[in-house]
Amino acid sequence: MRWTLKPKPEAEKLAALQKALQVDEVVATLLLQRGIETYDDAKTFFRPSLEHLHDPFLMKDMDKAVLRVEQALANHENILVFGDYDVDGTSSVALMSTYLKTRTEQVATYIPDRYDEGYGVSIKGIDFADDNDFSLIIALDCGVKAIDKVAYAKKKGIDFIICDHHRPGKDLPDAIAVLDPKRDDCNYPFKELCGCGVGFKLIQALALNEGKPIEALTEYLDLVATAIGADIVPIIGENRVLAYFGLQVINTNPRPGIKAIINQVKKEELTITDVVFIIAPRINAAGRMKHGNYAVALLSETNFDLAETYAEEIEAFNTDRREADQRITDEALLQIEKNQEHEGFTTVVYHETWHKGVIGIVASRLIETYYRPTLVFTKSGDKLAASARSVSGFDVYNALEACSEHIEQFGGHKYAAGLTLKEENYEAFKQAFEDEVSRTIDKHLLVPEVKVDLKIELHQVTNKLMRIMHQFAPFGPGNMTPIFMTENLKDTGYGKCVGEDEKHLRMTVTQTGNEKFVCIGFNLGDKLNLIKHQKTFKAVYSIEENHWQGNRSLQLKLRDIRE
Structure with missing residues (x-):
């Protein structure tokens, strides 16, 4: 994973916003990163109103x-x-x-x-x-x-x-x-x-x-x-x-x-x-x-x-959908491995029996493994239909447009699209798509990125910060859940792998010895050796509330850790 630390806001803007809102540097930084520069901007952000809707x-x-x-x-x-x-x-x-x-x-x-x-x-x-x-x-x-x-x-x-x-x-x-x-x-x-x-x-x-x-x-x-x-x-x-x-x-x-x-x-x-x-x-x-x-x-x-x-x-349909997308994902991963198709800049797979209703989900799952612009094809009548999904920063719609001579129909957005083509055009399209992506993509986009809002010390993770961050919601593109980075962390000695196949990492971390936070890192089980024997490490994480038996506590949801 690439860790990209967002640039620090200008010192003058930071000081002005802190003064106007009477907030600390962490909160003011998070707001400025979201384009909120004045008291009025903050009022609109924290107090949404139906009056703010356009005519x-x-x-x-x-x-x-x-x-x-x-x-x-x-x-x-x-x-x-x-x-x-x-x-x-x-x-x-x-x-x-x-x-x-x-x-x-x-x-x-x-x-x-x-x-x-x-x-x-x-x-x-x-x-x-x-x-x-x-x-x-x-x-x-x-x-x-x-x-x-x-x-x-x-x-x-x-x-x-x-x-x-x-x-x-x-x-x-x-x-x-x-x-x-x-x-x-x-x-x-x-x-x-x-x-x-x-x-x-x-x-x-x-x-x-x-x-x-x-x-x-x-x-x-x-x-x-x-x-x-x-x-x-x-x-x-x-x-x-x-x-x-x-x-x-x-x-x-x-x-x-x-x-x-x-x-x-x-x-x-x-x-x-x-x-x-x-x-x-x-x-x-x-x-x-x-x-x-x-x-x-x-x-x-x-x-x-x-x-x-x-x-x-509908719940029954959803159960069927889950089973279908798991099975097809497994088959697609097998196809990729068998044909050595993970060596290029794209992932394009096809099987005529795959369920058309779940190929978009399968494309997203394949990106989790190979992190490439991905197309999953199936047979649809006398044509082939595909769902396309992309990696952060790459416009798959533009790439499809560049290959349109091989396509019957396509439409969609920057990160998700759909298309149909004649079966005889599949191989030519597949090559054209690979050529177009290899020519236009920045190669660093093929490594997943975690964007870090700012670096903080563990003692700055407080209930007050959590209360303010609740008001940042709803989160989503353009206003993602804040991600923090902290260095010089140590496990208190009880870190272990948990969950099915021990895929996940659970530990309690401290920085100075005075503060302790439970951490959970999904799919980070393979990093257990980085925290053993009191080794120091750094982590990127979001802060969340854990509710257990009527008690609330703050915990860190790890995105990645490094030596």
């Missing part, structure tokens, strides 16, 4: 979108809410459809089948709309590249409103409105909304149009926070506000579907990390293993008993 009409085409929805409502038109099958898509569909149902009964939802229709707006979905007299489709978390599909719908007299957050191509679909903050001609102040976030801006605009305050929409924020966590968008700016209030809803008054999931896992207070690792995988499992409709049904349900039944079904 939705600043988004390009929002006025057109609102006009068309209001027209549909006034004329009693049938509206079809269409979305992708992942967490962001299904959350968006649940959000938009439940809001519209407060204003009309003529609303239905449509999630494409992952295996039959693939990603995004589908011909089958448009034909469904045509057969059932829908004159308006609102597409969420997809559609910005669906030029042909939107043209096909237009011929059938069906209008489109697109709420997307993916990068557009050079041309936009001929829709009534294309809401996407990543449009070059969109001056919306915040560019990093997820698909559900863009959908929320549309219902915010519709509510504003009716003269309703933003507070009337807080009940939808549990869905928005779930999508923000699942889609790994930066938790800064508007996303931070939406996630902050969404977590409050999740922890105090969640919709029945989310409550049913929380009851299953018996967790008291959820953080954004819990949303990512507990709620999101379960919602995702529906689209991965069966159909995204199950997720929409769960998230839209108002009857708690029914929601519990849906949650049980």
Whole structure:
């Protein structure tokens, strides 16, 4: 692991912020590293407010979108809410459809089948709309590249409103409105909304149009926070506000579907990390293993008993998903070893029987082992489909774009993308992708990096620091959990490997002998020899609270240790 110590802030700025906020150097440094330089910045950061959300009409085409929805409502038109099958898509569909149902009964939802229709707006979905007299489709978390599909719908007299957050191509679909903050001609102040976030801006605009305050929409924020966590968008700016209030809803008054999931896992207070690792995988499992409709049904349900039944079904899908991704990961690792494919700059694997619903998870697991831009392919109809995942700092979307002559279709983000290609193009694509990555990647990006906020002494780890750091939450890209480095540490003599296969490291450390902290280092069992016999070592870690039998204590979660 590379340890990268963030640069120290300018001394003048540090002193000024310490004075303005009456905080110590550690806290002031953490704030400056997050771009918080003044008292007002800190007030906005520590006291998020719904007032901080931008006017939705600043988004390009929002006025057109609102006009068309209001027209549909006034004329009693049938509206079809269409979305992708992942967490962001299904959350968006649940959000938009439940809001519209407060204003009309003529609303239905449509999630494409992952295996039959693939990603995004589908011909089958448009034909469904045509057969059932829908004159308006609102597409969420997809559609910005669906030029042909939107043209096909237009011929059938069906209008489109697109709420997307993916990068557009050079041309936009001929829709009534294309809401996407990543449009070059969109001056919306915040560019990093997820698909559900863009959908929320549309219902915010519709509510504003009716003269309703933003507070009337807080009940939808549990869905928005779930999508923000699942889609790994930066938790800064508007996303931070939406996630902050969404977590409050999740922890105090969640919709029945989310409550049913929380009851299953018996967790008291959820953080954004819990949303990512507990709620999101379960919602995702529906689209991965069966159909995204199950997720929409769960998230839209108002009857708690029914929601519990849906949650049980989804839990079963999640169990199947876990088993499938473990088995396929093992098979992929074996394939890589056998073919010596870990020697290049990329990992590209393929087997025609691998489950399409879990190849994205498998790609992430392979990165944990080999830390390379990774593609996992499987057979999908008469084509091959892949999920791409990248390493920190490398844009896999740009790499795919450079190989587009071999690809049928692709889309996504900097760190996660999907593509399809013809089977006969697989080997040529694989070579082109390897060539492109080897040519463009900084070689140091192939070693995992831990970014260290600052170096501190062990005595600076206090309950007061922990209380302040709680207020830094919710954490995520752009506002990660603070990581500290401390030198000259010693184990008190009881350090040992724990857990299955003794993979993890547990010890109690001290620096001067006066302070002692329990440490846990997941997957650091192989470093036990570094701490034996009272050797001094240095560590990078985050601070967390350990709750045990009614007692709370601070412990260090180790990321890495060195001599």
